[in-house]
Amino acid sequence: MLRTLTIRDFVIVEKMTLEFGAGFTVLTGETGAGKSILIDALAQVLGARADALVVRQGAARAEVGAEFDIAELKGVIKYLQNQELTIEDDTCLVRRVIDAGGRSRAFVNGTVVTAAQLRDLGELLVDIHGQHQHQSLARAAAQRELLDAYGKLDAQAGKVAAAHHDWRDKAERRRAFESNAAAYVAERERLEWQVNDLAQLDFKAAEWPELTAEHSRLAHAASLIEAAAFGMDTLSDGEGASLAQVNGVISRLKNLADYDPKLKDVLDVLEPAQLQLQEAVYGLRHYQQRLDLDPRRLRDAEQRMEAIHAAARKYRTEPEQLPELLETARARLNELSLAGDADALRALEAAALEACVGEARKLSVGRRKAAKQLAEKVTAAMQGLAMGGGVFEVALNTLEEPSAHGLENVEFLVSAHKGMTPQALGKVASGGELSRISLAIQTITSQIAQVPTLIFDEVDAGIGGRVAEIVGKLLKELGSKHQVMCITHLPQVAACGDQQWQVAKSTANGKVASKVTVLDKQQRVEEIARMLGGVKITDTTRKHAAEMLGDK
Numbered sequence: 001m002l003r004t005l006t007i008r009d010f011v012i013v014e015k016m017t018l019e020f021g022a023g024f025t026v027l028t029g030e031t032g033a034g035k036s037i038l039i040d041a042l043a044q045v046l047g048a049r050a051d052a053l054v055v056r057q058g059a060a061r062a063e064v065g066a067e068f069d070i071a072e073l074k075g076v077i078k079y080l081q082n083q084e085l086t087i088e089d090d091t092c093l094v095r096r097v098i099d100a101g102g103r104s105r106a107f108v109n110g111t112v113v114t115a116a117q118l119r120d121l122g123e124l125l126v127d128i129h130g131q132h133q134h135q136s137l138a139r140a141a142a143q144r145e146l147l148d149a150y151g152k153l154d155a156q157a158g159k160v161a162a163a164h165h166d167w168r169d170k171a172e173r174r175r176a177f178e179s180n181a182a183a184y185v186a187e188r189e190r191l192e193w194q195v196n197d198l199a200q201l202d203f204k205a206a207e208w209p210e211l212t213a214e215h216s217r218l219a220h221a222a223s224l225i226e227a228a229a230f231g232m233d234t235l236s237d238g239e240g241a242s243l244a245q246v247n248g249v250i251s252r253l254k255n256l257a258d259y260d261p262k263l264k265d266v267l268d269v270l271e272p273a274q275l276q277l278q279e280a281v282y283g284l285r286h287y288q289q290r291l292d293l294d295p296r297r298l299r300d301a302e303q304r305m306e307a308i309h310a311a312a313r314k315y316r317t318e319p320e321q322l323p324e325l326l327e328t329a330r331a332r333l334n335e336l337s338l339a340g341d342a343d344a345l346r347a348l349e350a351a352a353l354e355a356c357v358g359e360a361r362k363l364s365v366g367r368r369k370a371a372k373q374l375a376e377k378v379t380a381a382m383q384g385l386a387m388g389g390g391v392f393e394v395a396l397n398t399l400e401e402p403s404a405h406g407l408e409n410v411e412f413l414v415s416a417h418k419g420m421t422p423q424a425l426g427k428v429a430s431g432g433e434l435s436r437i438s439l440a441i442q443t444i445t446s447q448i449a450q451v452p453t454l455i456f457d458e459v460d461a462g463i464g465g466r467v468a469e470i471v472g473k474l475l476k477e478l479g480s481k482h483q484v485m486c487i488t489h490l491p492q493v494a495a496c497g498d499q500q501w502q503v504a505k506s507t508a509n510g511k512v513a514s515k516v517t518v519l520d521k522q523q524r525v526e527e528i529a530r531m532l533g534g535v536k537i538t539d540t541t542r543k544h545a546a547e548m549l550g551d552k
Helices: 035-045 074-082 115-125 140-150 154-179 181-201 207-219 221-237 242-256 263-290 295-314 319-339 342-383 431-444 465-479 521-533 539-549
Strands: 002-010 013-019 024-028 061-069 091-099 104-108 111-113 126-129 391-403 406-415 453-456 483-487 499-508 511-518
Touching: 002 035, 013 035, 013 511, 024 035, 024 465, 035 061, 035 091, 035 126, 035 483, 074 115, 091 115, 104 115, 111 115, 115 126, 126 431, 140 154, 140 342, 140 406, 154 342, 154 391, 181 295, 181 319, 207 295, 221 242, 221 263, 242 263, 295 319, 342 391, 342 406, 342 431, 391 431, 431 453, 431 465, 465 483, 499 521, 521 539
Parallel strands: 024 483, 024 499, 126 453, 453 483
Antiparallel strands: 002 013, 002 061, 061 091, 091 104, 104 111, 391 406, 499 511
């Protein structure tokens, strides 16, 4: 929802800050007071094309800023996150600066953005209906999305998009194979040879550390046997063996410990050493028994290591990486086997196309039903909006092949008056008619509309009396679900507003300026009386105005 709009040096507005609320707000005032300038300013901050003519005469630049509450706007939040734009306190601050030379800069939450980013964001925040660039219903994509949302077809549309992506992916794989068949065959032959070569080696990752350890032991077996024998001789078996000498010292000290208890401390150190030496002797004896000089086993280990090293050199990798290389080659070979059969690829592509068409046909059925209902309701609403005999249609134009959006393009067609052939919405409707058709569509689809703020300009062009009252009531109804603003010259429309702003123009020091006043109830009576009675306002006119406002 739009919270505030700040305008500085824009056309005839010197400085203005407007605070917006929920519901239906009407903007009224004399012709030329600057009502449409407010819409133009908002359009600029939402990404409309910058123009030096909007800079107030004598000023260096024009600046427009808007603050939006986006707490409930998941689409806006997602867009800001995708664009890596900071979000603070569920607020989106948008600012546009246009200098006297026509150059502009745009900012979102303090970060510089492009005009394209600003337009994309603006389409999620505000929809302006009238003779303005920022008109979503003129876009084919918006018409399709609105129809799908109205018919609750978004999930099915998502299935179509996924199926279409799968079909295009399989078609691309088939085309790639047909264009590079020779390269695929050569790569497959190379991989088949590589897989066979590595498979024959039968080398597992866990084998390498075991093999290197065994080879090291076998290669140094003689030295190991000699060292074990030397250890046994020195500790236990030889003349003057260490263990025998330690045993002798312990025995002698034990005999003397009764005479001097202090020798007990020495024994406490020697006895554990005696046990450890004994354990060492047992360990060496067991190790010596297991050691064996096996030249043939050593030769086998050396040959196995040489075969592994040769393979590693051949494929330019480390020995321990060979098993992973084999798995990678197998996976790629399997992929090429699937992608290397032209008939199989064509069959996969055909099946994917059939699945895509199947999902798209389901979507088409739903669209035809939704299009009929929407057309009937909008056409009925047009009859009460000064377009008697007018017709609204939703055309579903069949495509030659499925697109990501289905089997057809969606196009809104309208004939504003009886006897006219329905044509594209934006081409045949005048500004006022387009606004009223938009109003009818927005009212009917208000439950599913995603844009929170709707602005109607020229919605009352060419109407009056009963039709004007109908328009006002429709806007008020729409305001119960969205934030709605409308520029109007009709008292019947103005009287339906939840809030009313008066836009007035004044001259000071030879410069024209526009200002906005938020009207209280009595001021609204005076303003609506002016709209009813023109130059001379009588008590009767005021009474009529008060009656129109009722309890508002």
